[in-house]
Amino acid sequence: MEPLASIIIPFYGKADPALLDRCLASLRRQEAEEGKDYEIIVADTPLRSTGDARNRGIDRARGQYLFFVDADDLLLPGSLRPVLDVARSEQPDIVRFGFRTFGGQPPTDVSPTGPDRLTRYPNGAAFMAAHNFTGVIWTQFYRREFILSHGLRFSNTSHFDDEEFAAKAYACAGPMVETRRTVYACYENPASITRDIPPEKRRQRLDAFRQLLERLLDFRDSLPDADARHALDRRLCFLTIDYVRQMRRNRCTPGQMRQRLHELCPTGLLPLPARPYGWKYALARMGVNLLAT
Numbered sequence: 001m002e003p004l005a006s007i008i009i010p011f012y013g014k015a016d017p018a019l020l021d022r023c024l025a026s027l028r029r030q031e032a033e034e035g036k037d038y039e040i041i042v043a044d045t046p047l048r049s050t051g052d053a054r055n056r057g058i059d060r061a062r063g064q065y066l067f068f069v070d071a072d073d074l075l076l077p078g079s080l081r082p083v084l085d086v087a088r089s090e091q092p093d094i095v096r097f098g099f100r101t102f103g104g105q106p107p108t109d110v111s112p113t114g115p116d117r118l119t120r121y122p123n124g125a126a127f128m129a130a131h132n133f134t135g136v137i138w139t140q141f142y143r144r145e146f147i148l149s150h151g152l153r154f155s156n157t158s159h160f161d162d163e164e165f166a167a168k169a170y171a172c173a174g175p176m177v178e179t180r181r182t183v184y185a186c187y188e189n190p191a192s193i194t195r196d197i198p199p200e201k202r203r204q205r206l207d208a209f210r211q212l213l214e215r216l217l218d219f220r221d222s223l224p225d226a227d228a229r230h231a232l233d234r235r236l237c238f239l240t241i242d243y244v245r246q247m248r249r250n251r252c253t254p255g256q257m258r259q260r261l262h263e264l265c266p267t268g269l270l271p272l273p274a275r276p277y278g279w280k281y282a283l284a285r286m287g288v289n290l291l292a293t
Contacts, residue, residue, distance in 0.1 A: 008069070011044065023072065027040060031080070037080075037081070039061075067140075073186050074187070076100075079184075086116065097178075099139050100184075103187070103188045140169075159209070213269060217236065217269070240269050244284075262292065
């Protein structure tokens with residue numbers, strides 16, 4: 001019998017096995033049955049990228065739904081079964097849920113019980129067209145047959161492969177459901193926040209983000225559905241703003257930022273268009289377009 005969900009954890013190279021053990025323990029303490037409700041796939045890769053490891057996990061998966069979990073993160077106690085029940089009863093292409101962060105001791109608070117508050121969307125594009133959201137991979141269940149039928153794969157990189165995959169999945173998805181439950185606990189290592197990244201690594205991260213934008217542009221042009229293209233246009237606008245944030249985070253000078261934005265102009269992403277995406281977008285749009293001139 002196939003499990004309802006395949007939980008895929010990329011783990012390779014010099015990753016800390018103690019963190020993986022902590023992650024696995026949080027999965028196995030859930031009020032769900034391993035082998036029936038879920039299976040766990042720890043995915044290695046000789047290519048040393050999260051994207052390739054996740055693809056290898058997809059290839060091994062037997063579950064009806066795919067759930068991507070990072071090895072240094074956790075699930076909140078008692079949080080898995082209610083979301084599995086939503087997937088089982090609703091059968092959407094995507095089930096979306098909440099997350100929280102932690103930087104010290106693992107959280108011990110239990111997921112709330114009682115009736116859930118679900119929001120249903122006719123398709124993933126309808127959600128993406130109405131929201132600016134964090135494009136992490138671990139706030140969703142993805143129905144495996146939907147992913148396979150659209151040929152969706154992760155790019156072979158460890159930089160922003162989740163942003164790309166999530167945007168493509170939402171553009172292609174049929175019915176989706178959002179639950180207000182918080183399921184995932186993302187570990188923010190305090191040491192990594194202040195770590196000095198070498199200039200070459202910073203350049204690689206920025207190049208990877210630009211390549212992400214270019215791949216999503218190509219994907220948008222391949223979409224036959226106008227609503228899906230419109231939704232992905234919105235996502236690309238916000239990702240372009242995020243690109244500027246990445247430049248600031250990676251210590252680009254104003255001249256370097258202008259140069260990178262000028263290189264992006266021929267793609268059509270800039271100047272950012274005037275769209276009714278909210279006042280925060282309007283302010284960011286003015287600043288980014290000014291910097292790009």
